[in-house]
Amino acid sequence: MKYILLMSGTKPGAATYHAWTPNDREAHMGALRAITTELIESGEFVATQGLEGPGEAKVVRGEKNGLPVTDGIFPESKEFLLGYWIVDVTAPERAYAIAGRISAAPGPGGIPTNMPIEVRRFADSKPISRDEP
């Protein structure tokens, strides 16, 4: 069963991260990298990706005169995806356990961020992937 673990935050939340000391950021990313390495070793790893900050985010709705209609204004409360992990596990509990570990990654001063991680299963329909003939 494939699950996606989504890490999201508001613009002010994402901005806070950049105010962390380099040491705190290094410790945080080090913990996340260690989780990824463990997932690769256990064979549960599918993919992980970080997204660029929300500053450049756009919403596109249809076309006008052949051009995409873009909008870059979002409500303050809007939750932006910051990054994700895709894991292939045998039970949802295992996906929750991995998400718990990500949430426990250290923040400023080494204290766990306790960031909420949204856990979602992929739809049952066969995913279309690059590997498909």
Next chain:
Amino acid sequence: MKYILMMNGTKADFNSYGRWSQKDLEANVAFMRAFSRELKDSGVFVSTEGLGWPDQARMVRAAAAGTPVTDGVFAESKEFLAGYWIVDVENAEQAYKIAARASMAPGPGGTPGNMPIEVRQVMSSFADLGI
């Protein structure tokens, strides 16, 4: 440059999709399949996935004892990721054009859905975080 194109919706949006006629659903799915195929043929396709419905969604936080704390209660206004495409393109404008096409996927009665598609650049490495 890699971009992620995300479809989001509230629980109410998901529920209204569930009430579409079989014919409308099939037309929408056929569009999405053809769209992915076109992205592959043009060499910009990286991946696409659809997510399960929000009623299975759980929010997980770390707990002191190492046991994850899960919660399945969300605000009505919460936007859930419904699915995404990752494309590898030359610039943001190309990503917006692709998003506009996805936005025009047919909805009920074959009318373009005009669904909002969030477009975000994907980081090439952790170096982008300034580490």
